[in-house]
Amino acid sequence: MISAHPNRNLRIAPARMAHFVIRTNRFEETLRWYERFFLADTVYSKNNLAFLSFDDEHHRIAIGDLNGLGDSVESASAIDHVAFSFDSLHDLMYNYERLRDDGIAPIYAINHGPTTSIYYADPNGCKIELQVDNYPTSAEARDFFFSQAFHDNPIGVFFDPEALLAKFKAGEPVEELLKQGSVPAVKPAL
Template sequence: MSTQTPQTSVAPDGAARRTRPVKLQMAELVIKTANYDRMCAWYEHLLGHGPFFTRLPDPDQPPRPAGMPERAVDVRLAFFEIHDNGHPHHQTLGIFGIDSLAGVQRSGSGLHHFQFGVDGLKELITQYDHMMAAGSVPHRVANHGQATSFYFTDPDGNIIEFSCSNFPTWEKEAAFMASPAFAGNPSGLELDHADFARRYHSGEPRESLLSLEPKGSA
């Protein structure tokens, strides 16, 4: 695992100071949308439960200050629990409903995708089956070498990745990522989602499923 490295920075008074970042955990990811109801329904299916908190903005509240990004008090709001790592380390997904975004084109810099990690290949296929049951079809599946991933898009077109490690330990996964094979092709092997799921459900051995050698559909 990585360690925090002291960094040298220059303070406003011109003095150089060495500082060290604290240990961080990803705690909250918030998506803004004009499709609040559809997005909430989609993520409710994805997670298997509804939000633990919802709120509508008070029409009588003062307007937000000019130039300030939308705050929770300004929007239709839903918070979903993703994972509880023990207080205070919880993982939360937020949906901000902002009607003024309707018709706005998504382009330029910003979030490319985000990932939900699962425990293993069994859970990855179970989540795939769960998403397919609601009509969500992955637009991409890949064995990246160190991990296998299924990629979906939500109703707004955000890319959501479900991924499991291909290795039993972080040390083995990190060793593969330091190898020439990963450096030469970090994207790995593209897979057909239906064929891969069929092979899994038919009982094909894990070693064969996770091989980086291309296989044709049987």
């Protein structure tokens, strides 16, 4: 039996995010999209239920076809997106280019200040964010939330990932590329 801890405010955080589940009325299309997007292995798929993995976790994504589902609608309350971090701008740009060449285009890209992020939508409209941290430490990223730049624009600067990729391939310093405004701002097509 677990004894009660005297400090109920003690934060014992989860060790990691285990997985997320997608309910869909487009099972095969959704399964293939996530296999391509993450280069994921399907560890199980039967009777419109699938489990996928792309790392050391037994599954990171589950997909289920539930009879009678309608299409998702933007106007409903829901989780807006799930975000995945890369360790470097190189890895983010590599995956952007790989996905682009495989016909998976982003819906928009934003330099939020703390992160440089590229967003995609799966066949159901579920959004996936691929990001890289712009600061070497979490403390520096948190400090950005108290800056005038964040106060003036808490969402960030929309940018063209092709422009960022071109500057990255040209060898411009990564530290400069991670700054807001390092590539020209674009108006999002939201």
